[in-house]
Amino acid sequence: MRLHAGLKERAGRASFAVEAGDAPVVAAVRDALARACPVLAPSLPACRWAVHDAFVAADAPVPEGAALDCVPPVSGG
Amino acid sequence: MYRIVEGDLDPGAALAAVKDPSCGAVAAFVGTVRGERDGRRVLRLEYEVLEPLALAEFARIGEALRARHGVAGVAILHRRGVVPVGGVSVAIAVAAPHRAAALAACAEAIERLKRDAAIWKKEVYPDGHRWLEGS
Numbered sequence: 001m002r003l004h005a006g007l008k009e010r011a012g013r014a015s016f017a018v019e020a021g022d023a024p025v026v027a028a029v030r031d032a033l034a035r036a037c038p039v040l041a042p043s044l045p046a047c048r049w050a051v052h053d054a055f056v057a058a059d060a061p062v063p064e065g066a067a068l069d070c071v072p073p074v075s076g077g
Numbered sequence: 078m079y080r081i082v083e084g085d086l087d088p089g090a091a092l093a094a095v096k097d098p099s100c101g102a103v104a105a106f107v108g109t110v111r112g113e114r115d116g117r118r119v120l121r122l123e124y125e126v127l128e129p130l131a132l133a134e135f136a137r138i139g140e141a142l143r144a145r146h147g148v149a150g151v152a153i154l155h156r157r158g159v160v161p162v163g164g165v166s167v168a169i170a171v172a173a174p175h176r177a178a179a180l181a182a183c184a185e186a187i188e189r190l191k192r193d194a195a196i197w198k199k200e201v202y203p204d205g206h207r208w209l210e211g212s
Binding site for chain 2: 004005006009046050052053054055069071072073074075076077
């Protein structure tokens with residue numbers, strides 16, 4: 001799981017490896033991240049999630065070995 | 078043309094990329110770095126970009142503009158890294174047969190970029206910094 005921008009700064013690191021059981025869905029990985037890094041927990045409900053170059057839903061499966069990007073509310077422009 | 082740019086961003090590159098003899102209108106938006114927010118002095122911005130996701134979003138925006146507005150050409154360029162006050166952070170150009178479609182599509186492009194593209198800005202102040210989320 002990869003962190004970006006403000007989340008990365010708050011966590012003090014750019015990635016986490018979490019245990020979320022066999023064939024987890026995005027929400028299970030999100031909840032595992034909240035347990036592994038409680039400082040991020042309040043921010044996670046507002047985040048979106050992406051695998052490769054596309055957003056994925058909270059109930060989508062996370063492909064084996066894939067990096068899940070945690071995407072906090074964006075602020076480009 | 079969809080690009081994440083390191084170093085100076087030339088809005089002319091976006092205009093040049095959408096030139097099309099079938100079009101009578103090119104609309105452009107150029108975003109620049111403001112030197113203050115809510116009365117607080119801003120020294121510079123630092124942009125972080127999740128590039129594969131951001132570029133895929135630019136392409137989705139382009140496809141949506143073609144489908145909804147019938148535009149012929151779309152260019153979206155965005156900076157990464159440090160941008161000084163007054164510097165160009167984003168440039169969008171849209172070419173269409175007529176002005177109404179070009180203007181509407183250009184406005185839609187920047188709104189969608191600000192809502193969905195995986196880009197974040199850090200505002201640096203004289204006494205600290207802050208990552209903006211959702212603005």
